[in-house]
Amino acid sequence: MAEKLLEIKNLKQYFNPGKPNMVKAVDDISFDIYKGETLGLVGESGCGKSTTGRTIIRLYDATDGQVLFNGEDVHGKKSRSQLKKFNRKMQMIFQDPYASLNPRMKVADIIAEGIDIHGLASSKEERIKRVHDLLETVGLNKEHAGRYPHEFSGGQRQRIGIARALAVDPDFIIADEPISALDVSIQAQVVNLMQELQKEKGLTYLFIAHDLSMVKYISDRIGVMYFGKLVELAPSDALYKNPLHPYTQSLLSAIPLPDPEYERTRRRKEYNPSVHNYTEDDNLEMREVAPGHFVYCSEKEFAQYKAQYKS
């Protein structure tokens, strides 16, 4: 098996802990991300997928649990310089390219912010050269460096967001719905760009989205979240061929595909959490039904899933 880049262990993120309005946004989830892979994270809005991404990169302080990056815990007390080291290795691309770029900064300064903070350029010339290189990497050109964000279209802005993330040479990028605000034709441009960059620089992605067909296309493995829990984690093909958890089945059956014939026969399954009939002494956890295919289930369901698994 490939090398683990990131290990998430029993991660919990509660908001308003101890108060009546406590929300368990992320409720005890564990998974690994391997070097060079793309892990997709899907689920409905409010299921905790974005919170998971944000907690991993320490935009939120985790309530409990660990995030190990190359074996070191991201959370827990850290000095400024240690944090800086992490921030260089982990970057984020945000959903809304209209809100995530400072409208009063020039593109060059937006992209170079990380370079300045980490002191990656020794002179002004080097700084601007790096910015120009980055712009070219993401398919823009150097003339764009002196402009402001409002002069760009959505797809171009998302490219600027990607250039900013790449500026500090990260190993790992969290992309939080990077394409959902873009037009279909532009989505493909951005996805193709992200894949090219991954090949070139050996990046690892955590790709958060609700567009399942795009997630399947870009991801090596996919995790499905439901109400703060990871309910299924499997290689992309396996998840589509053999969705085991009833929620995954319901989610997959709800996506309309660009194929009229398929659409005429598609029947949507509804998910009703009571189908599980869990009792109090059921021990619920992630269990490996087939190699690499994990499902959140009880022991009884585990036996059932194993029996019905088609390989």
Added chain:
Amino acid sequence: MSKILEVKDLHVSFNTHGGEVQAVRGVDFHLDKGETLAIVGESGSGKSVTTKAIMRLIPNPPGFIKGGEMLFEGKDLAKLPEKDMQKIRGKDISMIFQDPMTSLNPTMTIGKQIMEPLVKHQNMSKNDARKRAIELLKLVGLPSPETRFKQYPHQFSGGQRQRVVIAIALACNPKILIADEPTTALDVTIQAQILELMKDLQTKIDTSIIFITHDLGVVANVADRVAVMYGGQIVETGTVDEIFYDPRHPYTWGLIGSMPTTETEGEQELVAIPGTPPDLLNPPKGDAFALRSEYALKVDFEQEPPYYQVSDTHYVKSWLLHPSAPKVEPPEIVKLRHRQMPSNYKEPVLVEGVRS
């Protein structure tokens, strides 16, 4: 089948500081009774402007309908006085907007908002309108409608609000329902519910629907016919099968190729349409898509392509269908889906415009 709406050579423009933006440049289409027509295209292609023109909701100034006809039951909507238009809007033709968070009035109860068109258009008494409003809430699948009736929009979730918007739109049993990206702001499962609801209601009250979206999965699900818009014009139109299994225009190829199906493998690169939509302040000479198309011919940069008819229902605006144009192969991802359409003509026929 009888036509309920016929749009002929519609032009809509906006006056801006930079000059006249020609948002819609000669659009022809029709809508049959009881059918669903999907209009697809990227932002700025003119699909929303076209439908707003039908509703006469183009803000004037700066926008204006420059020319063309929109025939609805013998009346030309383009020339109707505002007063008569008000009698049609919300009654015979109604609209569902994209964002359910902003299309409801936050200071009015849901019930009052649904009663509004009933009282206004159908002269119902308050009591009757209330009864009908509660019925409508039930119809769109909101539980405990009597309590919901008295609540404000902020007490509803996104999917529920969209149901309320649908209830308002359907209040007067409209003949045409225009849905402008009604599910884009919603989750997949909620989207599926709303689409099912719309289809169900369509059969119940026999409405024709114009459905605007850029999600081709949704198109495949709801549409009977599809019109593909680019740069303010319809570049291809046909039945849903014709558009998905036998597309002829390079832009349609691009749209279909840019969406992976769940069968698309990771190694197969998506067909990205390079560049950005055309500037409609100075629409390009010739074919508006030529600059972004790898299939562009020399003539595309000089002369606007005419329409070619491929079957009774399938029209394409591209020089590629000209008898002496070079034969080109669509991208792999499109070819994989290709099917022979039984109703195709032997050869594409040159026509004046979309007339079917």
